[in-house]
Amino acid sequence: MEAFPVINMEILNGEGREAAMEKLRNACENWGFFEVVNHGISHELMDSVERLTKEHYKKFMEQRFKEMVASKGLEVVQSEINDLDWESTFFLRHLPSSNLSELPDLEDDYKKAMKEFAEDLEKLAEQLLDYLCENLGLEKGYLKKAFYGSKGPTFGTKVSNYPPCPRPELIKGLRAHTDAGGIILLFQDDKVSGLQLLKDGQWIDVPPLKHSIVINIGDQLEVITNGKYKSVMHRVIAQTDGNRMSIASFYNPGSDAVIYPAPALVEKEADHEQKQVYPKFVFEDYMKLYAGLKFQAKEPRFEAMKAMETPLNLGPIATV
Structure with missing residues (x-):
């Protein structure tokens, strides 16, 4: 098995850029996951956020x-549990408006650190989306624009802890799923592992790497790239020792953003009879559907959105 892709962002911005962009392209096309290092977010800030x-x-x-x-x-469970996750979580909303001030348990220094961290992650997400545009042959800013909707993107963070579990063979930390949204940026524990992705029919560990940010592709990027980049099933395995920290930030389309395959990519595929294989829909409608089907295969979700296309009356994709 080839090594899990780690992208050094300093190289993306300097010498050796071509090879680094190729590595990024391969990670997006064949893994749906990669880790970034030298991403510009201060290690001191990351250490504070973790503490x-x-x-x-x-x-x-x-x-x-x-x-x-x-x-x-x-x-004392004796048989496998399939409808529950061994995790303790809370959610932060950053865009279009923040709910940081509304959460009663968050102390001021924690709020301040999370606000600064979210701002850095938002910039990193937009930078990465532009690298993806370049690799896809889309104009710079296309993906950000596709996510924009009328009020800009939605951006939020799920803060999770996976405490030690007495029977990890019977319950998952988090059951297998693909992520519904756009691009996901994860700051994970570098001592306690547990995150796995499904590649070529095998579950593969996402290696804990200090001060790295794990990136993965969500369902919306799969649709916009017309399947060139695919969202990938992943899960968290519960562990008997250690408390695993996971801070996952989701840079997603705005609720009213209309999502559909980029016309330039559909045209490019026309010679290969690929044409448009994904539906056109409003992101909020997809999220409503996803809420009840998160732990099931994504393909029926895309099919269900296809069936809704006519009532949405969004018309065919414009070709230029």
Whole structure:
């Protein structure tokens, strides 16, 4: 098995750029996942975010998690559980408006660090989208524009802790799924592993790498690239030791953004009889469908959106 792709962003911006862009293209086409290092986000800030996240879990969430486990009798389960994840989570919204000030348990230094971190991640997401545009042969800014909607993109963070689990063979930290949105940026624990992706029918570990950001492709990028880049099934394996931290930030289309394959890519594929294979839809409608089908295959979701195309009355894709 080839090594998990790690992209050094300093090289993307300097000498050796061509080889680095090729490595990025291969990661997007064949893995749906890659890690970036030298991404410009301060290591000091990342260390603060990690420390504050772990302190917040201990102070505000650990006891709640233990009570949930006790109330469901999960310490003594004997058979596999398929409708629950062994995780403790909360959500932050950054764009179009922030909810940081509304969350009662977040202390000021944590709010400040998360705000700064989210701003850096937003810039990194937009930078990466432009590299993707370049590799795809799309004009610079195309993907950002495709995500824009009337109020700009939606951007939010899921903060998760995966506590030690007594029976990891019976319950997943997080069940297998693809991500619904655009591009996902994950700051994961570099000591406790657990994230895996499905490649060529095998589950492969996403290696913990200090100060890296793991990137993966969401369903919306699969649609816009007409399947050239695909979202990939991934899961989190629960561990018997250690508490795994995971901070996943989702740079997604705006709720009213209309998502469809980029006409330039559809035309390019016309010679190969690929044509347009994905539907055209409003992102919010896809999210409503996804909410109930997250842990199922993505293809029926795309088919369901195709069936809704006529009532949406969005017309055919304009060709230029």
